[in-house]
Every structure is written in C-alpha cells, then in structure tokens.
Amino acid sequence: MLRSTIVRFSASLALALPCLVAAPFALAQPYPAKPVKMVIGYSPGGPVDILGRVLAQRLGAAMGQPFVVENRGGAAGTIGAEAVARAAPDGYTLLSTVPSVFTIVPHTMDKTRVQASDFTPVVQFAEAPLVLVVHPSVPAARWSELHALLKAPGSKLSYASAGEGSLPHLAMELLLAQAGGRPVHVPYKGSGPAVQDLLGGQVDFMLDVLPSALPMIKAGRLKALAVTSRTRVAELPGVPTLAEAGVPGYEAVNWFGIYAPASTPKPVTDRLRAEVERIVSAKDMQQRLSELGAVSRLRGPDEVTERLQRESSQWGALIQKLALKPGQ
Numbered sequence: 229m230l231r232s233t234i235v236r237f238s239a240s241l242a243l244a245l246p247c248l249v250a251a252p253f254a255l256a257q258p259y260p261a262k263p264v265k266m267v268i269g270y271s272p273g274g275p276v277d278i279l280g281r282v283l284a285q286r287l288g289a290a291m292g293q294p295f296v297v298e299n300r301g302g303a304a305g306t307i308g309a310e311a312v313a314r315a316a317p318d319g320y321t322l323l324s325t326v327p328s329v330f331t332i333v334p335h336t337m338d339k340t341r342v343q344a345s346d347f348t349p350v351v352q353f354a355e356a357p358l359v360l361v362v363h364p365s366v367p368a369a370r371w372s373e374l375h376a377l378l379k380a381p382g383s384k385l386s387y388a389s390a391g392e393g394s395l396p397h398l399a400m401e402l403l404l405a406q407a408g409g410r411p412v413h414v415p416y417k418g419s420g421p422a423v424q425d426l427l428g429g430q431v432d433f434m435l436d437v438l439p440s441a442l443p444m445i446k447a448g449r450l451k452a453l454a455v456t457s458r459t460r461v462a463e464l465p466g467v468p469t470l471a472e473a474g475v476p477g478y479e480a481v482n483w484f485g486i487y488a489p490a491s492t493p494k495p496v497t498d499r500l501r502a503e504v505e506r507i508v509s510a511k512d513m514q515q516r517l518s519e520l521g522a523v524s525r526l527r528g529p530d531e532v533t534e535r536l537q538r539e540s541s542q543w544g545a546l547i548q549k550l551a552l553k554p555g556q
Contacts, residue, residue, distance in 0.1 A: 269308025275439040280324035306341040313346035317489040319496035331540040336393035347487040349532035356522040357457035362433040371473035378409030386412040388422035388434040399480035438521035
C-alpha cells in the first residue's frame with residue numbers, strides 16, 4: 229500500500245515538474261507578449277482618433293506587438309472609457325483620450341460612467357490648441373477687430389460650437405468672460421456640422437480644435453485670427469496667441485493622453501511611458517504631430533493627475549456659472 233502511494237506521488241510530481249519549472253518563465257515574460265488593444269472613445273477621423281492611431285502604429289513597431297485601435301464612440305467619450313475601466317489591469321487594454329472625459333463630462337451629465345480614479349495615467353503625449361476662425365465675409369482680420377464688432381451696439385454675430393459643454397463652447401465662454409461681448413451661441417452635435425455651417429456662412433465664427441480647422445485655413449476657406457495656446461504653432465506662424473492679441477493669460481488647449489485601468493502594475497505603465505516618450509521625442513514624430521496641428525508635450529502620471537484636478541475645478545466653476553444642466 230505504502231509502495232503504491234509513493235509510486236503515485238512520484239508520478240504526479242513528475243507530471244507537475246515541467247509546469248513548476250515553466251511558471252517563473254511565464255511570469256517573467258516581457259510586456260507585451262501579445263497584441264494590445266487601444267480604445268478610442270470617439271468616431272474615426274477626429275483628432276483623438278488620428279493622433280491615437282499615429283502613436284499606436286509607432287508603439288507596435290517599437291514594442292514588437294500590434295497595438296490595435298478600437299473606436300467605441302458615444303456619450304462624450306465615456307462609453308469607450310468605461311470599457312477600459314472594466315478591463316483587466318494587465319496593460320493589454322488602454323485608453324487614448326482627451327481630458328474632457330474627466331474634467332467636463334462629470335459636471336454636465338447626470339450619471340458619470342467613469343472618473344479619473346478608475347484609471348492609472350500613463351503619459352500625456354501631445355497638445356493641440358484651439359483656433360479662432362471666422363467666415364471670410366466677417367470684416368475682421370485679427371481678434372481686436374472681431375472684439376470691436378462683438379461689442380458694437382446691435383451686434384448680431386453668432387458663434388458655433390461642438391455642443392453645449394464641449395471644450396470649444398467652454399473655451400469661448402471663458403474668452404467672452406475675460407474680454408466681453410455677447411454673440412449668439414449656436415450649438416451643434418459635434419465639430420463637423422458646426423464647421424460646415426461656418427463654411428456656409430450660417431454662423432460667423434467659432435473656436436475649433438486646430439487639427440480639424442487647419443485644412444480649411446490653409447485652403448483659404450476660413451480666416452484664423454488667434455490660437456488659444458501660450459505659444460504660437462509652427463503650422464500657423466503668423467497667427468498670434470490670444471494672450472498676444474490682447475487677452476492676457478488666456479489659455480485653453482486640448483491634450484492627449486494614454487491611460488490604463490486602475491491597479492495596472494507599475495512596471496507595465498513605466499515601460500509604456502518610456503516607449504511613448506522615446507517615440508514622441510523623435511524628430512519625425514514631432515514633424516508628424518505638427519502637420520496634424522498638434523505639438524509634442526510630455527507629462528508623467530503625477531503631472532497628468534494634477535492637471536486633471538486643476539482643469540476639472542476650472543471648467544466645473546464655469547459650467548456652474550453658465551447654469552448648464554446635467555444631462556445636456
């Protein structure tokens with residue numbers, strides 16, 4: 229009896245040994261060991277999608293595994309964000325997004341699908357200013373001239389936005405709060421239809437994200453009066469910042485970051501951040517971002533967290549002042 233028990237134990241141990249030996253190697257397998265999914269919570273073709281795909285392609289080449297982009301649009305970017313927040317925290321499902329998901333949407337929607345604490349920030353990799361554009365029929369070639377028209381008695385100028393509570397809408401209200409003037413606000417369901425009506429002359433001006441407006445500016449179909457960043461942009465060197473144009477301290481930019489689900493191991497996020505920083509620091513990537521109306525701007529997890537908190541407070545106070553109702 230004892231002999232047969234020993235024989236069975238020995239046989240079982242012999243079968244288990246290969247697994248025990250292999251286990252440390254499996255655990256030590258370098259990241260990534262399989263394709264990585266990068267979720268973008270917006271439709272294809274927009275700035276978040278375009279910049280996210282550019283980065284994903286280069287990450288795949290650098291890290292030896294495909295970074296597969298999946299668009300999951302809807303609910304102001306929160307549907308895609310929610311999918312990532314619920315994914316396994318192993319580095320194989322990432323979110324590429326803009327801060328409005330965490331800094332604006334929680335103040336404008338009744339039920340928030342996600343919050344910043346659901347994620348581990350990996351890195352900010354780029355920024356894109358907004359640009360103040362007017363229809364060619366508007367008799368203004370600079371901000372001071374448009375401002376004079378806005379403050380003239382009986383002014384009936386109108387401005388378009390990508391929707392109430394969107395970054396372009398809030399950035400315009402921030403500008404008007406600092407500079408004065410009260411044009412008619414015409415909100416649209418997205419930047420695309422807003423730009424189309426601006427091109428058609430149904431509205432007079434708007435703030436739009438530079439990657440979206442740049443082709444129309446270069447084609448002469450829209451006039452660019454100013455950008456909303458602290459410094460001028462390379463693709464429009466003759467266009468001043470709003471601060472230069474007479475609105476001291478004004479800044480409102482869109483910025484692009486990569487996030488992982490909360491509790492993702494630090495070695496994984498550190499590896500990702502290091503690769504993104506190396507990629508974005510390369511001259512060819514900086515040139516590509518510039519062509520798309522963005523600039524490389526690297527910030528680590530702590531800086532991203534601080535910036536999200538600061539901008540959430542800023543936009544939340546403005547949303548309250550504007551009395552925007554939750555659910556809009």
